[in-house]
Amino acid sequence: MSSFFVLQKQYEDLARDEIIAISKSYDPKSNIKSEPRLVMVSSKVPWQKIASRATFARYSGTIENTFDDITKIDLSIPTPKSFVCRTINLSSKNTGSSALERQAGGILSKRWGSKVSLSNPHVIVYLIITDSKKYLGYADCQISPSHPKKIIKHPHELDTKLARCIVNLSGLKEKDTLCDPFCGTGTILLEAESMGINGIGMDFDKTMCKITRKNLAANGFDSQVINSGYEKIQDIMGTIDGIVTDLPYGISSRSSVSPKKLIQDFVSVIPKRKKLVIVYKKGLEVDDISKAKKYEIYRHKSLTRVIAVR
Template sequence: MPESFFIVSKEYLELAVDEVTAIAKMYDRFCKVKPISNLIIIQSKTPWEKIVGRATFVKIAGQIERKMSGVFLDEKNYNLLFRAKSFMCKAINLSQKTINIPEIERSLGSMVVTFCNAKVSLDDPDVTIYLIFTDAENFFGFATRFKPQERPKKLTKFHHELDWKLTRAMINLARLNDDEVVCDPFCGTGSTLLEAESMGIKSIGIDFDEKMCKISKDNLAENNFKSKVINQNYDYMLQIKDSFDGIVTDLPYGTASKISEPPQKLMQNFVSKMPKGKKFAIMCKKGLDSNLKIKLTKKYEIYRHKSLTRMILVK
């Protein structure tokens, strides 16, 4: 079975590894996942491009060829290099060893030139060939040119709104499939709705603030997105529970919140009214997650500054 590699950011390492794993298992529940620090090796029938197209914190990804000579002896990969007009060799050292990266890249490049007519390009090559060194083992792989997805545009946004990277990661951690619908009961400026639609996932937003609903609708319209926005209190989700499959939201807090309920009470009320059997990823201020009567798959701490740490609760 094909193997792919993903090198993720160390900013939120545990979350980043779990996000890639969740996406891979969502598409192929029998896939095998092997994390090595911030390198993830996945054995699956799912192409690496499909996984990285949804992932948030992946920096480099591609196909694995474990044997160094295999890329030249395997007909499919040989043809890939033969058809390429340009290539680049890149060595990545994730080990504790001292490795002469420039020399390895030059030597590998010289070897590739003897097998194909492609020219070296450091800017935008057709194929990138990777050598990845770890303390456990080394990997040889390649990747064809991959164009990152364009970011959704926002006409209006606020400094306190949910970060788009964490929004996207939460959707993935909730394992929402392409044919499912996500609901954000505190949709605000529409971050969850925008990220979901950019990933091909339908979404529904709810917000009690009419002004925020208008901002969400305007932000959606700017991207030609069709998500539904409803001006209601968060408990309206119970009335439309059959219309969505999961909940992804950031609970309002502090001066940014116009909700009259105290944060702890809001959290408890919200959790008690969540429709049963729904997948979810909820962000809240640390401390509000205590004494909740819900079973979680995982929770993550997101440090903001010395007086604020947020939590992501996942099921």
């Protein structure tokens, strides 16, 4: 059985790799095909599981088959009480989406004897049009990730969507342990624990540690927070499955080390066999991550973030 994920337009590469990383973490044998803004996954993982984690998937469900002639479409599912047809046009042409939906709706309604419900359908039938194929898919619900509460914010925090995405890129799953040695307000730890991943955060700033603890407590989470410099990570390396972190963008008042030197020193203490996902300000690239897969996220004219996955 194949699942489909229609990606949002922005950050398409990131969105695609996020789905791939989640799928492979649960089933390394997942077979993945993709087209522009569409990823199809054949694996043991139910699509709902991937959709509940993936940040940048807009629509998801099961792919049934492809079709050429709309009058011959067929779905091998139990007759739904009600349904709706939705066209997702990912092709470069205008496909007459609403006419296609009406036609498909008429055919299925006749075959099933079910009513069409626009507002609360039991099944959504997706007609996904790409430049190479027309896919027929369906879903009996729409699933999107739910983000934990953040009661204390900070101007330098990572946004929750990006934080979730980088946790997903790490390939960590339930019961694994993630370490964020520059945890700030705890955004990464919050997203990780909301997905069942154990967290250990560190920050050399006592106030930041307090904020993180409050943010975790507001969700009933119990990730550990250590008030210390990142160097402490070496003492607990054996208990960690992966490191996901967002490094300082400028020189902190508490440290005289330049942000680039800090990245260099930090990356050099992380063993190559540990999964590492870091976010840093563009321009602070260091040799140890030169071969990492990178994504750029433009924020404003003086800040473009780079995500590096090693």
